[in-house]
Every structure is written in structure tokens, then in C-alpha cells.
Amino acid sequence: MHHAHPHPEHHLTSSAMLQDIVIGLSDGLTVPFALAAGLSGAVQSSGLVITAGLAEIVAGSIAMGLGGYLAGRTEVEHYDAELKREYQEVQDVPHVERAEVDELLTEMGLSESTRHQAVRELTADPDQWVRFMMKYELGLEKPDPSQAPKSAFTISTAYAVGGLIPLSAYFVTDTPAEGLLWSAVITLVCLLIFGYLKSRMTGQPPVMGALKMAGVGALAAGAAFLVARLITQE
Amino acid sequence: MHHAHPHPEHHLTSSAMLQDIVIGLSDGLTVPFALAAGLSGAVQSSGLVITAGLAEIVAGSIAMGLGGYLAGRTEVEHYDAELKREYQEVQDVPHVERAEVDELLTEMGLSESTRHQAVRELTADPDQWVRFMMKYELGLEKPDPSQAPKSAFTISTAYAVGGLIPLSAYFVTDTPAEGLLWSAVITLVCLLIFGYLKSRMTGQPPVMGALKMAGVGALAAGAAFLVARLITQE
Secondary structure, rough: OOOOOOOOOOOOOHHHHHHHHHHHHHHHHHHHHHHHHHHHOOOOOOOHHHHHHHHHHHHHHHHHHHHHHHHHHHHHHHHHHHHHHHHHHHHHHHHHHHHHHHHHHHHOOOOHHOOOHHHHOOOOOOHHHHHOOOOOHHHOOOOOHHHHHHHHHHHEEEEEEHHHHHHHHOOOOOOOOHHHHHHHHHHHHHHHHHHHHHHOOOOOOHHHEEEEEEEEHHHHHHHHHHHHHHHHHO | OOOOOOOOOOOOOHHHHHHHHHHHHHHHHHHHHHHHHHHHHOOHHHHHHHHHHHHHHHHHHHHHHHHHHHHHHHHHHHHHHHHHHHHHHHHHOHHHHHHHHHHHHHHHHOOOOHHHHHHHHOOOHHHHHHHHHHHHEEEOOOOOOOOHHHHHHHHHHHHHHHHHHHHHHHHHHOOOHHHHHHHHHHHHHHHHHHHHHHHHHOOOOOHHHHHHHHHHHHHHHHHHHHHHHHHHHO
16 A cells, blocks of 8 residues: 655654554554454453454555555556556657657757756657656656565554554453553553554654644544443343 | 546546546445355354444445545645745745756757747746746646545445445345355355446556456455454354
């Protein structure tokens, strides 16, 4: 889900791996926490909460990891297909592609005489011409084929680690209610810290980021709790 | 999660809303299906599977929707912050920014004399200059502030709709095992159709796309089932 933007060095400090950890942790801390909280309001046994929680972590981390892997592969295939198409177009309908270059340069704000010169230079070499179209017309950067499996693994692992944090409380407590109390304390602290660090990393106001992250978790957990309560009291 | 690429018209046919539906449905069909499948191997009551499934759907759709909304808001704030910064830089260190324009044009493949002329034209007007830097140096397009709440709502709803499909089987069957059988049939058919349509929409081979989508769901459900079985048999 959601990768492969250009990363200009001096404006962003996060690497692709850090971004994947953030993606996995955000969902991993939130959804299993909320599911376990919801079940705590509906069942009498911590064992059931743990079983459902672990099943969710496995399901979620496979869906996110494998889904991310396939999305990454699709991105590589998409790039290659568009690349082939641009080479074909440059060969078959060069006048159309030349007009597209001219249009892009007009949007940038170049005068007619500069454009005339620039179009001639940009279209002199087919490789350079196609590279220009890929990047500036389509906004596509060549994706790194080795990124997809790495991303999948990182997101999966981060999701599982994130999910085990709220669930751990149920392992060491006797009742679901007690588990929920400690789970909420641990998870909200983690969400606050994580939201703070994430916002610092992306240059956003960190205290606000911490509160937002904890707010999403609390809201999801509260809603899941209410729904599970309502069903079981029917 | 994952938005705001430039959308060149003749190469992609999907709108932002369709993309959001795809995001929500992919996860909604997969994770609640896998969780319910996992629990079916571990508990005797369909009521418990339904309770856990609905709690998961509520948790997941709030986490995805609200998470998506906050991410969209952050994107708007990030754009505005970078915009302010570029205006500042253009005013305070114009020679540095002019050199950056020249560097970008060199990468495109323009000759020195064309660059000389182009740099002068692109930096004549501060608004145009900043717009050029935002788009071509940072790869940032002005985000639409009304997109975040719309996206959040669409993703949430799609997740919930997707999740109710596999869960519906447990409403009309007597035992979790029977529920699982029908849930698997319905969900795999939906994943095949959805994968087929999604791949057609994005110009990928549709049959392969259908199989991949169903494969992710089957694998996640199988793994969740095994894990839940193992825990409860301890």
C-alpha cells in the first residue's frame, strides 16, 4: 500500500524502511488492540481474546505484507509497460510526443523560442526523450524491484510486533477486564510515543501527532467495545 | 495510506474514489474473512465468530478511515509548509535556488545555452519559480483539502462492506464449520471477481490479478486457522 514517491534528500529524512515500519506499526498497534478491547467487553475468557487477537495478527500481517509485495510487483510491471509504450509512441507518433514535450514546457513557463530549442534537445536521443516523458509527463520513477519483498517483510513484522504489544497484557492477567485495563495503558502509551516520534520524523508538530495517534486507537477500541457489548447483550 | 500521485489522463482510467474503494475492499474482504476463519477452527459458537468479526470490522474501518483522514490532512499541512519554505528560500538565497533549477534542467538533458535562457524565464516570477520547485524538485502536487474526509469515508465504508461479505455466512449457518465453508466460497468468489476487475482497471493481466487476490485471502485465512487451532489445542 502507498510507496515510491520521489525522496528529495534535504526535505525528508525518513528512509523507505522507516516508512514501512511506520505503516505496519500504526495499524498493528491499533487494530489488534481495538479487537481485543471489543472482545473483552463480550467474553469471559482471556484465552478467547488471545486466540482471536493472534488470529487477527496473523491475518493482518499476511494481508498487509503479501498485499504490499504484490502491489510493489505491480508497480514494477506497470512501469515497464508504460516504458515500452512510450518507446513505441516516440517511434510511431513522434510529432504527438514532441507536442506533449512542448506542452509540458509551456506549463513550466518557458517562452516559445526557449521551448523550440529545448524540445529539439530533449527529443534528440530516444532514451533521454522517453526518460523525460516517464518522469515529467507520467510522474513515474523507476521502481527498485528488490524493494517489494523487503517492504513486505518489514510491514508484516512491524504489524506483528505492534499487535503483540496490546495483546501481551492478556497473557499476564487473569480476566479480560483486567487485561483490557493494562492493554489500554500500555497501548496508549506506545501510541503516544510512536505518534510523537513519527511526527518529529516527518516534521509535523509532535505533541499534536502523539494525541492524534492515541485518539485513533482509543476511538477504534471504544467503538469495537460498544459494538461487541451490544451484540452479546441482545 | 497511499494517495496523491499525479494522474495523467490517458494512461490511467481510475479516479481517486475508485482507488479508495479498491483499498478498502482489498483489506475488508481479506482480514475479517481470515479472522473469522481462524476463530472457526477454535470456538464452538457462531455467535463468538460474529462478535469478533463485527468488532474487527468496526476497529479496522475506524483505523483505516480515520488514519486515512489524518494522513490526508498531514499531506495538506506538509505541502503548505514546503510551499512557505520554498518562497522563503527563493527570497533569501535566490542564487542557491537558481542553481537548483539549473541542476534539474541539466538532468532533463538541456544544453548550457538553453538552460541559461530557461533559468532566466523560470525564475522571473516568484510564483512560477516556486511552483516549478514544488513540482519538479520536490515532486509535490497541491493536494485537494476536501479529498481527505471524502477518502476517509469511502475507505471506511468499503472496508465495512467488504468485511460483512465473509461474515454474512455465519449469520445464516448453524455451526462455525458450516459458516466457514460458505464464508470461504463466497469470499473467494468475491476476491476473484474483485481481483479481475481491479486488474482490468489498472491495465494488468486480469486472470492473474484474480488469482493473486484470492491467493492472499486464502493464505491469510489458512494461516489464521492454523494458528488459532494450535493455540486452542495446547
